[in-house]
Amino acid sequence: MTNKTKRFLLPEERIPTQWYNIQADMPVKPQPFLHPKTHEPLQAEDLFPIFNEECSRQEMDCTHRWIEIPDEVRDLYKQYRATPLVRAYELEKALQTPAHIYFKNESVSPVGSHKLNSALAQAYYCKREGVTNVTTETGAGQWGTALAYACRAFGLELAVYMVKVSFMQKPYRRSLMQTFGAQVTASPSMSTRAGKDVITAAPTCNGSLGIAISEAIELATTTPHCKYALGSVLNHVALHQTVIGLEAEQQMEMAGEWPDKVIACFGGGSNFGGIAFPFMRHNLAGSRQTEFIAAEPASCPKLTRGKFMYDFGDESGYTPLLPMYTLGHEFQPANIHAGGLRYHGAGVIISQLLREGRLRGVDIEQNESFKAGVLFARTEGIVPAPESCHAIAATVREALRCREEGRSEVLLFNLSGHGLIDMTAYDSYLSGDLVDFAPSDEEIERGLAGAVSL
Amino acid sequence: MTNKTKRFLLPEERIPTQWYNIQADMPVKPQPFLHPKTHEPLQAEDLFPIFNEECSRQEMDCTHRWIEIPDEVRDLYKQYRATPLVRAYELEKALQTPAHIYFKNESVSPVGSHKLNSALAQAYYCKREGVTNVTTETGAGQWGTALAYACRAFGLELAVYMVKVSFMQKPYRRSLMQTFGAQVTASPSMSTRAGKDVITAAPTCNGSLGIAISEAIELATTTPHCKYALGSVLNHVALHQTVIGLEAEQQMEMAGEWPDKVIACFGGGSNFGGIAFPFMRHNLAGSRQTEFIAAEPASCPKLTRGKFMYDFGDESGYTPLLPMYTLGHEFQPANIHAGGLRYHGAGVIISQLLREGRLRGVDIEQNESFKAGVLFARTEGIVPAPESCHAIAATVREALRCREEGRSEVLLFNLSGHGLIDMTAYDSYLSGDLVDFAPSDEEIERGLAGAVSL
Numbered sequence: 001m002t003n004k005t006k007r008f009l010l011p012e013e014r015i016p017t018q019w020y021n022i023q024a025d026m027p028v029k030p031q032p033f034l035h036p037k038t039h040e041p042l043q044a045e046d047l048f049p050i051f052n053e054e055c056s057r058q059e060m061d062c063t064h065r066w067i068e069i070p071d072e073v074r075d076l077y078k079q080y081r082a083t084p085l086v087r088a089y090e091l092e093k094a095l096q097t098p099a100h101i102y103f104k105n106e107s108v109s110p111v112g113s114h115k116l117n118s119a120l121a122q123a124y125y126c127k128r129e130g131v132t133n134v135t136t137e138t139g140a141g142q143w144g145t146a147l148a149y150a151c152r153a154f155g156l157e158l159a160v161y162m163v164k165v166s167f168m169q170k171p172y173r174r175s176l177m178q179t180f181g182a183q184v185t186a187s188p189s190m191s192t193r194a195g196k197d198v199i200t201a202a203p204t205c206n207g208s209l210g211i212a213i214s215e216a217i218e219l220a221t222t223t224p225h226c227k228y229a230l231g232s233v234l235n236h237v238a239l240h241q242t243v244i245g246l247e248a249e250q251q252m253e254m255a256g257e258w259p260d261k262v263i264a265c266f267g268g269g270s271n272f273g274g275i276a277f278p279f280m281r282h283n284l285a286g287s288r289q290t291e292f293i294a295a296e297p298a299s300c301p302k303l304t305r306g307k308f309m310y311d312f313g314d315e316s317g318y319t320p321l322l323p324m325y326t327l328g329h330e331f332q333p334a335n336i337h338a339g340g341l342r343y344h345g346a347g348v349i350i351s352q353l354l355r356e357g358r359l360r361g362v363d364i365e366q367n368e369s370f371k372a373g374v375l376f377a378r379t380e381g382i383v384p385a386p387e388s389c390h391a392i393a394a395t396v397r398e399a400l401r402c403r404e405e406g407r408s409e410v411l412l413f414n415l416s417g418h419g420l421i422d423m424t425a426y427d428s429y430l431s432g433d434l435v436d437f438a439p440s441d442e443e444i445e446r447g448l449a450g451a452v453s454l
Numbered sequence: 455m456t457n458k459t460k461r462f463l464l465p466e467e468r469i470p471t472q473w474y475n476i477q478a479d480m481p482v483k484p485q486p487f488l489h490p491k492t493h494e495p496l497q498a499e500d501l502f503p504i505f506n507e508e509c510s511r512q513e514m515d516c517t518h519r520w521i522e523i524p525d526e527v528r529d530l531y532k533q534y535r536a537t538p539l540v541r542a543y544e545l546e547k548a549l550q551t552p553a554h555i556y557f558k559n560e561s562v563s564p565v566g567s568h569k570l571n572s573a574l575a576q577a578y579y580c581k582r583e584g585v586t587n588v589t590t591e592t593g594a595g596q597w598g599t600a601l602a603y604a605c606r607a608f609g610l611e612l613a614v615y616m617v618k619v620s621f622m623q624k625p626y627r628r629s630l631m632q633t634f635g636a637q638v639t640a641s642p643s644m645s646t647r648a649g650k651d652v653i654t655a656a657p658t659c660n661g662s663l664g665i666a667i668s669e670a671i672e673l674a675t676t677t678p679h680c681k682y683a684l685g686s687v688l689n690h691v692a693l694h695q696t697v698i699g700l701e702a703e704q705q706m707e708m709a710g711e712w713p714d715k716v717i718a719c720f721g722g723g724s725n726f727g728g729i730a731f732p733f734m735r736h737n738l739a740g741s742r743q744t745e746f747i748a749a750e751p752a753s754c755p756k757l758t759r760g761k762f763m764y765d766f767g768d769e770s771g772y773t774p775l776l777p778m779y780t781l782g783h784e785f786q787p788a789n790i791h792a793g794g795l796r797y798h799g800a801g802v803i804i805s806q807l808l809r810e811g812r813l814r815g816v817d818i819e820q821n822e823s824f825k826a827g828v829l830f831a832r833t834e835g836i837v838p839a840p841e842s843c844h845a846i847a848a849t850v851r852e853a854l855r856c857r858e859e860g861r862s863e864v865l866l867f868n869l870s871g872h873g874l875i876d877m878t879a880y881d882s883y884l885s886g887d888l889v890d891f892a893p894s895d896e897e898i899e900r901g902l903a904g905a906v907s908l
Contacts, residue, residue: 005466005532007532009463009465078459078461079460079540079544079834080835086533090533108562110837111835149831149835152832171877172626172874172877175877175880175881176837176874176877176880178881179828179884180832374633377633378603378606378634378635381564381603383564383630420630420874420875421626421874421875421877423625423630423633424629426629426632427629427632430633
């Protein structure tokens with residue numbers, strides 16, 4: 001093996017200069033966002049009160065296939081990009097699979113995950129537009145950490161609402177955001193009407209991304225020169241993440257292979273879209289037939305058990321209505337450790353692509369995800385984030401299928417982050433305390449009652 | 455800045471194939487190790503009961519300038535090496551310094567520090583020699599984590615004695631070692647005579663590297679097919695770490711510069727030697743005049759306030775007597791967060807080089823180290839390990855001196871690891887709770903009373 005290349009590296013000049021906007025290539029464009037009250041289709045301008053203007057325009061852009069990465073953003077990308085593409089020889093050996101397993105290692109980002117790719121872009125646009133304060137939510141804390149560093153890099157103040165269960169499970173993430181200079185509040189909090197409403201109704205509520213988003217939006221819309229930034233779900237976030245897949249495409253060519261399957265974990269869809277869309281463009285052009293697998297937690301199964309409906313992105317209904325696969329914005333996901341996957345809805349682009357059968361969702365139980373994560377740690381040396389464990393588990397399933405079928409497929413997954421700040425989750429798994437959760441059909445029906453059929 | 459290169463990367467084929475053994479080039483060779491009882495000089499064979507044979511030979515090797523890196527080790531190096539050399543433009547800007555600051559980023563190792571460079575080598579040699587079980591000590595946990603992964607990679611069982619104060623301060627490190635499959639015990643423990651002796655005398659003892667080493671050696675020497683592995687101090691460990699400096703040398707050439715100062719934090723000396731020795735060989739050959747700065751904690755100042763004497767490497771006197779700068783093997787360092795620097799003695803090679811004035815020690819207070827670490831995090835995005843913060847603080851001092859003097863020097867420091875698992879330390883710093891410690895002259899004299907004048 002000594003003469004085989006393990007890591008495929010790109011020099012700085014080959015870091016992409018443009019993001020890929022899959023909306024331009026989609027044969028059926030996503031349905032429009034709707035006004036929460038009037039149900040009228042929205043324009044980019046309608047998002048300006050919440051988001052910075054450039055991201056609002058990117059959100060609705062169905063015409064420009066390539067969007068320039070601003071020099072200031074690309075310059076900070078150079079602190080960690082291009083990230084390595086790695087051939088997981090040791091994992092292959094352990095699984096005795098004829099499959100070739102590659103992973104894109106986004107965990108080498110200084111904040112430990114892919115989230116920085118969009119955080120830097122969003123912070124930059126805010127700065128350029130004269131915004132001084134930014135608000136956001138964070139689940140497991142990966143997004144909040146990334147945005148905390150990005151805001152610091154561009155001289156912006158950041159307030160983070162952190163889902164309470166993660167705030168308690170992951171104190172190191174809170175410290176990390178504070179080290180970068182952000183202000184962190186557990187959500188639901190008493191600092192917003194949205195938070196107060198939840199606490200009043202359910203004082204022991206552990207929070208959810210939906211609630212935290214409501215709190216962050218409320219703060220943004222009631223504070224001068226303040227905008228809200230979201231870490232997933234929206235189209236512009238996935239757009240920024242395509243830097244992952246665009247690099248991976250060049251690196252797969254260096255390896256002389258092309259993926260048969262592209263696999264990523266699925267929360268709101270930005271990490272999935274980030275690695276998948278650049279490869280999917282060749283499918284859309286008819287030149288490739290790659291399969292795409294989105295690994296979601298069995299406890300929050302919007303892709304496999306949700307419905308395509310119009311729904312709010314947050315708990316309190318502050319966002320526009322989004323056309324998406326959803327479990328309902330009032331669905332309360334179980335307290336799994338993969339906090340970044342505890343979200344009720346799927347991104348708008350991905351929801352449309354899923355309707356057309358261009359990707360496939362798979363459900364992964366918590367214990368299966370950590371089993372795969374520990375195997376990965378012991379073979380490739382990297383302890384994966386609980387979210388990323390879902391992608392690894394889906395990859396292991398495929399690799400074992402390849403072994404059974406005697407097929408040598410090429411599997412590529414995105415290692416979205418490392419789990420060094422999630423060790424309590426590994427403690428639970430190793431001590432056998434980890435519980436699997438799957439909602440009953442009744443719970444899903446109850447959640448969906450809050451979504452809007454149009 | 456956009457067209458300037460930030461990260462200097464080496465392709466896999468330029469990962470060094472040999473380590474650099476500075477002992478071959480030293481004009482005055484280190485004094486011999488002595489038998490703890492007879493005080494007779496030791497040969498490599500005398501170390502076989504404790505260490506694997508190859509490392510024992512490397513320890514005493516004063517003739518071979520270049521030592522082959524085994525293919526099996528180099529192959530696993532490829533999982534993370536070559537590590538990037540980074541130009542810290544954002545840090546320079548924040549300091550308004552004309553200095554050019556570079557850092558070698560060892561924090562991208564999958565276990566988060568440089569320690570893996572020697573762990574993989576030691577585990578490989580153990581495996582090759584038929585060893586089945588390995589013991590070690592760990593302070594902050596960086597070494598234990600690295601060896602846990604290395605032992606897993608080569609199919610060896612590992613027992614780790616973790617200094618009690620770190621065991622309590624850094625539970626995630628414990629989890630991490632367990633995730634890699636190691637057995638972890640807080641030291642002092644009741645599982646060894648050495649540990650029992652300490653607990654009997656001082657039931658609330660927080661432990662030290664010296665005590666943990668005694669426990670690990672005792673277990674190794676009383677267990678069949680079991681060897682002890684050390685993460686710093688010894689010559690063979692620094693030898694394996696020279697892969698850092700040998701890469702950095704190539705990368706500085708890519709950058710078209712040569713360091714005026716090479717800076718590293720100092721615990722036992724392996725991270726310092728790893729980056730310094732390859733550059734120092736040009737000083738020894740008379741072709742360069744680089745300065746070398748070892749940053750030690752003010753609370754454990756063996757380089758600046760210790761004495762050059764013969765002393766034991768461990769608390770209980772199980773090791774040979776080593777000729778080194780020491781505070782005495784019974785010196786109890788204060789409970790600083792940089793657990794990896796809480797060691798009473800300096801490596802034998804470095805001690806000899808320090809006697810000859812070929813490097814300089816500087817003392818850094820805990821608060822100064824974290825102040826520099828937070829600045830680094832906020833400018834370069836990487837939260838440094840508390841140990842590495844000492845190197846950064848020393849670099850900041852030099853950069854500010856450059857600013858005062860209007861000199862554009864080239865500074866290179868080793869970022870030995872990240873601090874993502876040390877966030878409680880940052881919490882303490884940010885909340886103003888962090889205490890500075892420096893031993894009194896009496897404490898140092900008391901410690902030195904246990905060292906041996908020969």
